[in-house]
Amino acid sequence: MLRLELAFVPPGLPTDVAVVIDVLRMTTTATALFARGLEELAVVADTSDALELAERTGALLLGERHGVPLPGFHGGNSPLEHFGTDLTGVRAILCTTNGSKAVEAASQAPHVLLGAIVNALAVAERAVALAERSVLLLCAGTNGRPSLDDVLGAGCIAKEILRLVPDAELSDGIRIALTVADGSDRVEATLCEASHAETLRRLGFEKDIAFAAQRSSIGVVAVKVADEPARFRARL
């Protein structure tokens, strides 16, 4: 079958505030963990780095590769896995490839937030409060390709920012994301069309998609700790 792709040339944009968006599932899961009281989250790309860090610090080790739980890990990358568990005082490590790359790409920004559909309003409020001049919504994508779920999430967050700052100057990328997010009733339907949603359904994580589509259901935002490459704490 013919495969039709679309690509964008690489970004390299300076900004006050970068919002990293990986709706299926890194930033959704991180937000869900903080909503359950998590104290701190380290986002790590490499499996052996994550194992070493967990051994050294005793942190809860979460992650997977291609939907498969990793050996030696305490859990996967599902936002529902620790649902109902009180994580107050717990520190965790989330091992994820695309999310880590996006966090690294955002690392030049003074403020880095984790944004998802579930915290669209909260992350918009936090971003506007922190921004002096600019907010960059940085879509993680999948292996270097744009993901529909991330662009949809960016559109949901951009809509909330526009409610707060109606005269914000919009880049073309934001106009594209707003078009994708238009029709506010269709968030879950659009999210289901994302190619990664199909993968998750196949692996039995259908409920994660419905969870990730619950717009502004969580009032918590993960904010990167200053001078730490990829360590996040919650701001209510």
Next chain:
Amino acid sequence: MLRLELAFVPPGLPTDVAVVIDVLRMTTTATALFARGLEELAVVADTSDALELAERTGALLLGERHGVPLPGFHGGNSPLEHFGTDLTGVRAILCTTNGSKAVEAASQAPHVLLGAIVNALAVAERAVALAERSVLLLCAGTNGRPSLDDVLGAGCIAKEILRLVPDAELSDGIRIALTVADGSDRVEATLCEASHAETLRRLGFEKDIAFAAQRSSIGVVAVKVADEPARFRARL
């Protein structure tokens, strides 16, 4: 004013056929020049390289920086500038920053085409004829940021490809582009919203936008000459 941006992490996708898209204005102008009989077009990034090549070959030298005609050049980057002129047998050089970067990014593909809204159908037919497995629509963007005009162009081309190959497998990027291109009556209105359209209007190139929005009005496709880094010839 707060600036809201969106970015995508870099691509790096192998493909049979790459379609470079820079609707405002490189690929539109290239297509218009070939429609007037142009024999060959070299796409060059650097101004002094372009001047040197023109001096050596006697080619028609076209291009500009930030909308301003370059000293020593025979013309700018408008698709209307040579309207009505017969360019049969003429060779030209088009000096353009974003378009050149995109042509370079596509250079690993066995086949590279220049795609625009004006040749959406023709480029779709050519791409499908050449592709064994995959077609990559490569949006040039502006200084590393996604451009609405390119994503709109990609959506117009993707629609034509889907008419030819209804069961083509779609990436998320293509779904995004199709959403942007949806509502076939609104191509010119959407194109006018692109930030580069605003720049062109300010510089007095309003008619170029209307020209660039004329979907499938030209049946010519510029195809990269094999083993030449950025030299194109027409395929009718």
